[in-house]
Amino acid sequence: MSPVEQQQDERDARWSTYPNSRTVLAVVHNITAATRLFDVLGVLASDPRIRIEFSRTGSSAFDADTSGFLEARGARETPWRTALTQSFDLAVAASYGGELHRIQAPLAVVPHGMGYNKFLAANRKSQIANHVESPVFGLSEEWLMYDGRVVPSLIVLSHSEQRDRLLRSCPEADPKALVAGDICFDRLHASTPLRATYRRAFDVRPQQKLIVISSTWGRDSLLAVHPELPRTLAAALPADDYRVTLAVHPNVPAHHSRWQLSEYLSGAARAGVHIPDTVDDWRTALVAADLVVGDHGSVSFYGAALGLPLLLATAPTHTVDPGSPIAQLLTAAPRFDESADPTHQIRSTIADHVADRYAEITTLTTSEPGCGAAVLRTALYELLDLAEPTEPAELDALPLPRRPITGPDSHVVQVVTGSDRTATITRYPAESLRAGTSPRPGTHLAAGVREPRVRWLQLADLVIGGAGNDTERWITDTLTRMPGCAWATAPESPGRWLLGDGEHLLRVDGSDHACRLFASLAYHLVARGGTVPDLAGRWTMHCGGEALSVTAIETTERKATRSSAGKP
Template sequence: MSLLMPDADRRPAVPLRLDVERWATFRIRRRVLAVVHTVTSAQRLLEAVRLLEGDPRIQTVFTMANDVFNDGVERFLENIRALVVPWSQAVHTRFDLALAASHGGLHELSVPVVVLPHGASYNKRISAPGGPRGRGTAAREVYGLGRQWLVRDGMVVPAAIALAHEQDRIRLGRLCPEALPVAEVVGDPCHDRVAASLPHRAQYRRALGARPGQELVLVCSTWGPDSLLGRQWDLLARLAAELPREEFRIVVMLHSHVWNAHSEWHIRSAFAGLARAGVALVSQHAEWAGAVVAADHIVGDHGSVALYGTMTGARILTAGSPDTDLDPGSPMAELRALAPRIHRGRSLRRQLRGTSAAYRAADYARIASRLSSEPGRFASLMRALIYRALRLRAPSAPTPPEHAAPPVTVRYGAP
């Protein structure tokens, strides 16, 4: 697999300035551009960028690509103290490699790009804005695997496509066969993080305020009007009213797009009454894997979090919109077909108990096995891919996957 673009396909590039050449202390041999579209993709992208830690030969520069969900990206990059260049400069600057976890604008770069998935597998069918030659809307395709995301002017844009599972390679072959030569299965970093976190379940439960004997109900909502929050906001109040506090601890976790689109102030305001009713809210700045490991029950929609719950033994209930936008062959479609849906007219406590009674570990293990065909190996395989693309020898072996930090909940002041 070649990770170098032919010279004819490169647009003229200029050296990166910022006084790096004149004042640099480290002898920089390679420069990597991390392309950030959204906070969600930035979090996934950091899993790859951090594989370069401990190597002063490589300078990582971040840029923000245009995206409708750019809200929060600038603050995210400021918080990680990244070296950032504007997109207008990045597209005309010479780098040795780019990394991205989304697809918008990548064809504008004059550098080989490695693309990672931005969530668990490839589940949603959506249309890119503007069909062929800008006429209307393109047909719906699986995001990240269809031609409209990977091909531009007859050429495959990514120099490498990092996949989590061999099944993803098979699906890519059906949807965009010309991209198969640049596909490489490297596993899933979030799968490995959840797996490494399983022995620390008791610690995560304490961090979320679950007392011994309490069952922890984790409610997970993605973004948008078809999400759990968008369709069934009243479900949170029902859970708080119907589940006895001495038996259940209710915790809510929201997609980063919800926080960034509405502001932390708005969300704190919206959840103030629920907080007084005993419902906890996971901070947008916290790691999410620990909350998934801590849960006895997960009530989720079509977001990725519920999929990782298939690894933990949690009993899963589904909510949100009908599944018309899901790829029928995706892991999420399989989970949504297996897990019971929340019914408005029935006792929530009985529904939780019914899910526990009907739980079959083998069914959920089958879905969990679709998240990564290289369990525990993302760090080593992705690192090898990056260094091969950079034509550098990696300085040392990567560390094993680390467990997640304990989750942090939003504080509302003194009770």
């Protein structure tokens, strides 16, 4: 029995259920690194011979919320100072920094993004004082060596080009390097057969385009250079043709706080931008996406590697190694022009794109496509001096997203009527009115009640309510309290809505989406001289590439009147 095994027995033998004979220390720097650690540890975690303990180094500037992240995953922490006094059979990290040299175990370090690309100094004060260029994070002596020795026992690289750069910048570390592929990208690629499934789970309709806006962290990132871009882009797009989701690097909320980030993005959320609940949702969104608007972060590169069109909102080539794949992509990909028509840019970028446009660059994602788990598992079991399981190393497909992408709740609406009781309806997020403008002539404001601005309620021509009891009374009371609003509508039951103007009441049968659209059609027709009885019957509306139909009946049970509000 090894000393480590003996120590393990002394600590846990009396209480252990599983026959653990090896102990692995998962070294956690921050949430970003932790997400990649969970990918990597999956090749070990189901083996009953192995026990995994987690410990935070406390060295990262972005350590905030990391403990809560681990707790939410059900992982138990060992205090870092305690971990440094104990011996382990293996330690695995997904970042550098902190007292890694003090760990009493062979240390394997994996990348936490798309390889190693960015310049980053371990000692920022030293860099400024000496006016030197930052070393490449993860490939330089500054990160890999301590007191003249290479700290990791295993330096995991995703592609052989990284080994070439490692050999140039820190030749002493080359014997420790292993090109093992990219487990994260392998999961992304392996999940592409479920693209239609993810889109359905996001409630993205087949004809809609899903845009992923991706921002890494720091002063050169998309959110730093163009902090309003998520809001302004979503507000400028036809709301029924597009869905927009945001992929924000976990270091951003770690520094600014989740509350502060949600406030910064509140306008974007009102414009319909989906703000994911978890740090993993970006992967599912990327598989489901039609286009990425990004920067020099890994998400942009992974999107291009999946064959997606890419527009760069910022391309800070000075922040990355000029010999890296990211640098090549920043040079090759087109720029997003905030001063130009965003709808035209997005449509033309998608229409003109060919899936292998960046293939010469994105082939540098991994040297072991589809084999990352197998190669890495073999290396880790060798370090553990433990026989590998006989079953093959496999990855799980990405989980379904937790929430649908709902889009905005309030809209500026344009209606164009056709013949034979048809209409074409185009809606834009009401957030487009943020500059203080009123709806353009020929349009109207349909305000939802989910999260309206007070000014939207003041300008609303139509208010749209949610599900609840006594819909007819809600319509009457709401219109009495909003004298400038012409119509109100809300669901009465699944597939049936009520629509009223304070004097007349219509019962409308159709999908929720169709009933909301019909309310805008009704407002448009009556505002232009039509009568409520003219609204009765079947209507077909074309919106966002779909044809939706409703049947409207003017009810005679009890007509709503504004004066009856508040009376029994």
